[in-house]
Amino acid sequence: MKSIDTLRFGGQDVLPLIEGGKGVSVSTGVSAGHWAAAGGIGTISAVNADSYDQDGNPVPQIYHGRTRRERQQELIRYAIDGGIAQAKIAHDISGGKGRINVNILWEMGGAEEVIIGILEGAPGLVHGVTCGAGMPYRLSDIAVRFGIPYYPIVSSGRAFNALWRRAYSKAPELLGGVVYEDPWRAGGHNGLSNTENPLSPEDPYPRVLELRRVMRNYGLGETPIIMAGGVWHLEEWQDWIGNPELGPIAFQFGTRPLLTQESPIPNAWKRRLLTLKKGDVYLNRFSPTGFYSSAVKNSFLNDLRDRSERQVPYSQESGDGYEASYGVGARKREVFVPAADRPRIAEWEAAGFTEALRTPDDTLVFVTPESAREILADQTACMGCLSQCRFSNWMQKEPYTTGQKADPRSFCIQKTLQTISHIPPGADDDVIMDHNLMFGGTNAWRFGTDPFYANGFVPTVGQLVERILTGR
Numbered sequence: 001m002k003s004i005d006t007l008r009f010g011g012q013d014v015l016p017l018i019e020g021g022k023g024v025s026v027s028t029g030v031s032a033g034h035w036a037a038a039g040g041i042g043t044i045s046a047v048n049a050d051s052y053d054q055d056g057n058p059v060p061q062i063y064h065g066r067t068r069r070e071r072q073q074e075l076i077r078y079a080i081d082g083g084i085a086q087a088k089i090a091h092d093i094s095g096g097k098g099r100i101n102v103n104i105l106w107e108m109g110g111a112e113e114v115i116i117g118i119l120e121g122a123p124g125l126v127h128g129v130t131c132g133a134g135m136p137y138r139l140s141d142i143a144v145r146f147g148i149p150y151y152p153i154v155s156s157g158r159a160f161n162a163l164w165r166r167a168y169s170k171a172p173e174l175l176g177g178v179v180y181e182d183p184w185r186a187g188g189h190n191g192l193s194n195t196e197n198p199l200s201p202e203d204p205y206p207r208v209l210e211l212r213r214v215m216r217n218y219g220l221g222e223t224p225i226i227m228a229g230g231v232w233h234l235e236e237w238q239d240w241i242g243n244p245e246l247g248p249i250a251f252q253f254g255t256r257p258l259l260t261q262e263s264p265i266p267n268a269w270k271r272r273l274l275t276l277k278k279g280d281v282y283l284n285r286f287s288p289t290g291f292y293s294s295a296v297k298n299s300f301l302n303d304l305r306d307r308s309e310r311q312v313p314y315s316q317e318s319g320d321g322y323e324a325s326y327g328v329g330a331r332k333r334e335v336f337v338p339a340a341d342r343p344r345i346a347e348w349e350a351a352g353f354t355e356a357l358r359t360p361d362d363t364l365v366f367v368t369p370e371s372a373r374e375i376l377a378d379q380t381a382c383m384g385c386l387s388q389c390r391f392s393n394w395m396q397k398e399p400y401t402t403g404q405k406a407d408p409r410s411f412c413i414q415k416t417l418q419t420i421s422h423i424p425p426g427a428d429d430d431v432i433m434d435h436n437l438m439f440g441g442t443n444a445w446r447f448g449t450d451p452f453y454a455n456g457f458v459p460t461v462g463q464l465v466e467r468i469l470t471g472r
Contacts, residue, residue, distance in 0.1 A: 001235045001471030007224055007248055009176055010099050010127040010149050015040040017468060018226055020254025021103025021130055022188065022439065023047030024417035025058075026265060027257075029086035032100055033093025034262045034461035041099040043130060044090055046114055048075065048385070048414070049082030061418065063383050068394055072384030075414075076110040080117035087122035099127040101151065105189070106134035107289055109384040109396055112142065119146045128176050133189050133291065134387075137163060140171040149176030151226070155183040155191030156207060157214040164218055177224040178215065179252060180208050186229030187254050187441035189291040190283065198283045198292055204230070205240075212247055221247055228252035232443050232450075235471035253468070255441035259453065261460045265421065268429035269438065272296065274456060276445040283442075288391035288410040296438040300416070303371075308409050310348050310366040311359070312341040328356050328364065337364070357408040360390070365408055378412040385414035413437065 006013040017040035021027045024047055032042030050058040061078045065071040083102065090100045104115045111131075119126060119142070131139045132153025143150035152168070154160045160178055168175060183192040184201035192198055208225060215223060224247075231237065231251045240249050258265055259273050280297050286304040287293045295301060314335045315322040322336035326345065337345070348354075348366040355372035356364040367375065382392035389395075391410035393402045420436040423429050447453050452467055459467065 002238050002241045004234070004241065004469060007250055009041060009224070009250075012099060012127075014098050015465070015469070016224070016226075016248075016250030017041070017465060018101075018228075018250055018252040019043045019257050020187075020228060020252045021045045021101075022254060022258075023103075023105060023108075024414070025050050025421040026263075027103065028264050029089025029091075030093065030264065031257055031260065031262050031461060032086070033090035034260075035257065035465065036090065036094035036098030036100050038462045038465035039098050040465060041101055041128070042090055042094065043101045043103050044083065044086040044126075046079060046083040046102050046104045046118055047108055048079050048418070049086045051078065051081035051085045058422065063381070065383075068382050068384050068392075069396075069400055071382070072109050072396060075383050075385060076113050076117070079110070079114045080121065083114065083118035084121040087118065087125040091122075091125040100125065101128040101130050102126050103130045106131055106136040106139075107291075107387050108133070109386050111136075111387070112138065115142060116145075119148065130179060132179065132181060132191070133289070135159070135163060137167040140168045140174065143174045144171050147174075149174050151177050151179055153179040153181050153191075153228070154211070155181055156193070157210040159191070160211060161214050164214075169218065172218070172220070175220065175223055177226050177250065178211065178220075179226040179228050180204070180211055181252075182207075182227075182229030183292070184229070184283070185294075185442050187281075187294050187444070188439045189287060189289060189293045190229075192283070192292045198285075208246060212245075216247075224248040224250050226250045226252050228254065229441060230443055232256065232446055233472050234468060238471075255444050256464060256468075257461065258440070258444075259447055259458055260464055261458055266423050266429055266433070268423070268433045269420070270458060272433055272438070273440070273444060273447045274453060276440075276448055278445045281440045281442045281444050286410055288389045288407075288413050289386060290390055294440065294442055296440050296444065298436075298438060299434045300436050300438075304409070304411065307365055307367060307371075310353055311363045311409075312337050312345065313363050314358075315362070326356070326364075328358070335364075358405055359409060360404040360407055367408070372408075375408050378415060379406045381415075382412070383414060411437075 007016045019035040019042050021043040023045045027045040032044045035042035063071040128149040130151040139150050183190040283292045314337050318336045324337050324339045324342045326337050353366040379392045382394050390407045393406040395402045416437045
């Protein structure tokens, strides 16, 4: 395999290997610090990271505010404290080697307040800011304020072009690199556009080549592009390494660092990764963000899929194909559904799905009474973890609502991600894994076929980086 040369990031020559950011207590200071100590760029997540009490125990993120806005302010405080704590841990572990970046989701609730609070509270400990999940126009303004490199995440040359024209052209000297995140292969939330088919992955090479063409038009031919999503063995990317057509290329690994000794995810999650088969991770659109996301198939996703399938249209008025009367809720408020759907509703109710919940699309979804109570309780307890949320109809700008009905076909993403990363003592961890959202890249099935992980071997971060450098 071709040798991997260092690239200059943030004023230091480092391995062009970046740890991908994964939110809610998954990309921590421990994992990031060890990745940087191995010579690459470690990434801490600013998405509701853990902070700690005086005994070193994670501080439970419990909300006391009466309103969603008040609870969001609590969430922002938790996130800032957690980000500062993780930055300090990463700095101590890295020992001055490599680089430490912080990752923020632009559509996260209070994103700007959180990243500014972390950079103010951890001066000199963070070497770059990576940001995606939306169009982070103001990312460059934050970079200028703190004199720190910024790394926007895009999924097309067109997206970068829009960001450059509107904002980034004003701060070209701090653009440390551009992350191309493959919208079909990366884990977590992906940037698929409405014109792209989620079932037809495109070859990343021409898309990255187009991104480089756009960047060269703006004099950015030597600014690194970081390939993210679907990267496993570097020998599979030899045509990219040292390719003058593409220019400087680095590689981001988001899924592989999940299975290391320093990875903070529960052991049940690590065991599950080793059993995945091809096709066990897939793109879905259940997320309250409205984005596609890539996650492991389990009972949690199956329930969301089945819930959406138990769905019929309804009207407030009779006529135009809505002839059958139906009573919704405890008061049995009358609506009208197509007569052809009445037998299906009867079947669902006979199976225990007796509660009909309204959606923003003038449909009814049928769930069990227990599920209905949980959905309504989660919607009521919304703490504003997103800038806007289709599940709870929250929006962080006045009037603090999207103006749409809350959507019961989605879920509280903060609740499930906190649950899966903080399994309480005595709980059945395999059950927790099966009934919560487990993000992962579409290549996660390769854990079970890669001989590096034979007999359940779990490497240290240092061992993983060494292995990656061999091409395998």
